[in-house]
Amino acid sequence: MPDGPPLLKERRHLRREAAEQLWGSLQTEGWRKTDPLWGDAAES
Numbered sequence: 532m533p534d535g536p537p538l539l540k541e542r543r544h545l546r547r548e549a550a551e552q553l554w555g556s557l558q559t560e561g562w563r564k565t566d567p568l569w570g571d572a573a574e575s
Contacts, residue, residue: 537568 545553554562
């Protein structure tokens with residue numbers, strides 16, 4: 532992003548089963564796990 536990392540625009544609280552199902556459907560659409568752009572992992 533030219534102006535820095537993207538901002539979190541939406542947050543959902545889901546039960547684990549629903550979250551796993553959602554992640555599976557997103558992966559079939561081409562989503563892939565990446566390293567976070569913010570938080571403790573980004574500070575290293």
